Amino acid sequence: MPTLILDKRTQLIETALSLFYERGIHAVGINEVLKTSGIAKKTLYSYFSSKEELIAATVEYRSRLFLNWLQSQIAEVDPGRASIERIFSSLDDWINERVELLSPFKGCFFINTSAEYNRHDCNIYGQCRTHKQQVCELLLQQCRIIQSEEKAAQSLNTSLSLLVEGAIVRAHVMGDKQAAQQAWTTAQVLIAAP
């Protein structure tokens, strides 16, 4: 039964994600993932050839989860300015743990993972980079709508991306739970600027 096969695999990934996100990847051993999920070691190693592979699958899973969630948020409002506002308000929801899917808030999983895996030839690091680029691309689409000139759109995109990343970091490291709101206040100035 293929659904059952996927279930075990998914259970492992979800358990691993939850533990990795909460405490960091190196701090969590395979045995703890197994004990928490109630799955046998042999089963894990039938789906993943190593811990590294489980990590890669976990990062991939989180990336899809996050992008799908963000996209669904944008889909609820008009493209352009309203979507950008929604991105910041969604960020606020995430930071203040109003999104069950992403709770509890422990900063950005990809920033955190990049801290532990930052060698340029490491593909986990590459996955983190790709994820951030995808989020950035999503934002760029909205910038293009309110800035017809491509150069201006890209410039706005970068500025807004800086604010988004900054908000996540301030919220996590400094405990600034209003970071996303302040980021949006700042963003409005940039959008209004000539």
Add this chain to the structure above:
Amino acid sequence: MPTLILDKRTQLIETALSLFYERGIHAVGINEVLKTSGIAKKTLYSYFSSKEELIAATVEYRSRLFLNWLQSQIAEVDPGRASIERIFSSLDDWINERVELLSPFKGCFFINTSAEYNRHDCNIYGQCRTHKQQVCELLLQQCRIIQSEEKAAQSLNTSLSLLVEGAIVRAHVMGDKQAAQQAWTTAQVLIAAP
């Protein structure tokens, strides 16, 4: 000879910092710090009662190093706008590895460390938070000079802090080496805004 005593201690901290910053804290064992520094295990445990204590000392050391460096950069120019510009250009120097003292660039040590130690009752996490607040305070002093109204100064301060943190993250995770320059371009809009 007290200077010699300090030397061994400092050597350990500097070696640990270099390894921790490059590869993450959990990924580096005590034995590797010892082998790299050429110092005996017994000596380490005469200065620090545990790895945790060495980590704490390492975070403290990096915090002082970074703050002193940043302060010395600001001291070279006029207070106010020029100092803020200098902060962003120093950030650019750091990211692009023109500051030997801080090389090689591997993102922010405190963001990275927060990813591995994020429990609220963990004092290492507290150290990271304190460091960020100190950097922010340094920036606030400059904001106060160009914004006489306290509320406006704080608002500008937060906005600039978001850009600074965002630049560090974009540079590290996305490999955007121009992040600091773009952050400054954005900052100028905010400083000029009414």
Add this chain to the structure above:
DNA sequence: ACACAAGTAGACAGGTTGGTCTATGTGTTG
């Protein structure tokens, strides 16, 4: 010359790691 402080080298203990492997159970299918 001798005591002493501070260093080195590294064995060792007890625990954890990632990963392999054997033995056993279970549920579906022919």
Add this chain to the structure above:
DNA sequence: CAACACATAGACCAACCTGTCTACTTGTGT
């Protein structure tokens, strides 16, 4: 019922972890 794929439990291995401890070396001050 028999065969099969898939699961579990957990022993086991070699490597590594933090931290302790013994034994030896060095340099300095009196």
